[in-house]
Amino acid sequence: MSIRVLIVDDSAVFRQILAKGIQVDRDIEVIATAIDPFDARDKILKYEPDVVTCDIEMPKMNGIEFVTRLIPQYPIPVIVVSSVSDKVFDAMNAGAVDFVSKPQATSPENVQMFILDLISKIKSASKAKVSVKNEVKKQDVRTKKISKHDLIAIGASTGGTEAIFSVLSQLPLGLPGIVIVQHIPPVFSKMFAERLNNQTHFTAKEARNGDVIEKDHVYLAPGDKHIQIRKSEKGYFLKVFNADKVSGHCPSVDVLFQSVAEVVGDKALGVILTGMGYDGAKGITLMKRKGAITIGQDEKSCVVYGMPKAAYELNGISKQSSLELMGHSIMKMLK
Numbered sequence: 001m002s003i004r005v006l007i008v009d010d011s012a013v014f015r016q017i018l019a020k021g022i023q024v025d026r027d028i029e030v031i032a033t034a035i036d037p038f039d040a041r042d043k044i045l046k047y048e049p050d051v052v053t054c055d056i057e058m059p060k061m062n063g064i065e066f067v068t069r070l071i072p073q074y075p076i077p078v079i080v081v082s083s084v085s086d087k088v089f090d091a092m093n094a095g096a097v098d099f100v101s102k103p104q105a106t107s108p109e110n111v112q113m114f115i116l117d118l119i120s121k122i123k124s125a126s127k128a129k130v131s132v133k134n135e136v137k138k139q140d141v142r143t144k145k146i147s148k149h150d151l152i153a154i155g156a157s158t159g160g161t162e163a164i165f166s167v168l169s170q171l172p173l174g175l176p177g178i179v180i181v182q183h184i185p186p187v188f189s190k191m192f193a194e195r196l197n198n199q200t201h202f203t204a205k206e207a208r209n210g211d212v213i214e215k216d217h218v219y220l221a222p223g224d225k226h227i228q229i230r231k232s233e234k235g236y237f238l239k240v241f242n243a244d245k246v247s248g249h250c251p252s253v254d255v256l257f258q259s260v261a262e263v264v265g266d267k268a269l270g271v272i273l274t275g276m277g278y279d280g281a282k283g284i285t286l287m288k289r290k291g292a293i294t295i296g297q298d299e300k301s302c303v304v305y306g307m308p309k310a311a312y313e314l315n316g317i318s319k320q321s322s323l324e325l326m327g328h329s330i331m332k333m334l335k
Contacts, residue, residue, distance in 0.1 A: 002029040003126045006049035008040040010058045021115035037066035051125045056082045064090050071095035077125035086191040092161050097128045097303055101185055124158045124276035128303045149334055150267040151176050153260045155253030157183040157275025159303025163323055168200040170327020177213035181253045186223035193220040209240040221251035228259035247279040257283025266291025274302040278310035285316030293333045294318045
């Protein structure tokens with residue numbers, strides 16, 4: 001059966017571009033379009049879509065408020081379509097499962113890339129579990145020596161921005177450096193890093209080539225570059241570089257995890273969170289073989305149980321954990 005999509009956007013031109021573009025894929029059917037959230041509400045009741053795409057800036061009610069009201073009543077996967085703005089993270093916090101940035105309408109190449117990206121995200125979203133967000137309980141900010149481990153590596157995709165925020169909010173200070181790959185568009189990666197820096201007690205930044213890894217610091221891979229761990233006499237540092245996609249992505253979780261396995265070995269802890277596909281599964285399995293502790297998010301708490309499932313099936317996971325208890329699981333395994 002086709003994935004039934006409702007498009008919500010106040011621009012008639014953009015609704016047409018979206019509808020025409022995504023229906024090129026035979027697995028997708030645009031069942032209706034809506035000009036604002038009130039129109040969308042009526043059409044959700046009438047057509048029962050599998051996935052909704054929603055603009056953020058709309059008259060009468062913005063997309064964030066729409067998602068906030070929609071999800072508790074109708075848990076439908078929503079993909080937010082936005083110009084470059086950190087408001088997408090507010091939408092994700094409200095319950096949206098993913099987001100895409102609007103293309104430059106004057107560039108056919110950008111529009112085509114946008115359509116292909118949206119098609120991929122619609123397919124992922126159609127398999128996503130949607131639930132009302134629970135308030136994250138933050139850990140006590142007490143600095144203390146936790147373990148002899150040198151590094152924590154985290155990988156995530158669909159639903160990952162909220163999962164990463166949840167995990168970091170559960171952890172205390174006193175931890176080794178944390179290096180993260182989240183599948184995310186360029187520019188948004190820097191915004192996400194700034195959000196983590198402002199809203200958690202860790203010092204977070206978008207990673208730069210040559211960054212020396214420090215404890216209580218979080219390093220997020222740029223949205224269009226791979227990231228690896230290297231070691232010198234001064235300690236561990238980051239290699240950030242351009243290259244082809246690996247396991248279908250750039251940045252790739254596998255690229256990070258494989259370097260962690262080779263360079264850090266049994267002094268590392270790896271975490272693979274919610275996401276579509278298999279990126280990270282081979283890398284975290286190699287980490288486990290090299291003696292690292294590995295934790296996978298469990299099926300029940302994942303937005304999409306793809307990457308953690310692939311890792312589990314390769315016997316790459318030492319322990320599975322719910323997102324709610326992930327911080328506790330990490331602390332227990334470190335000790």
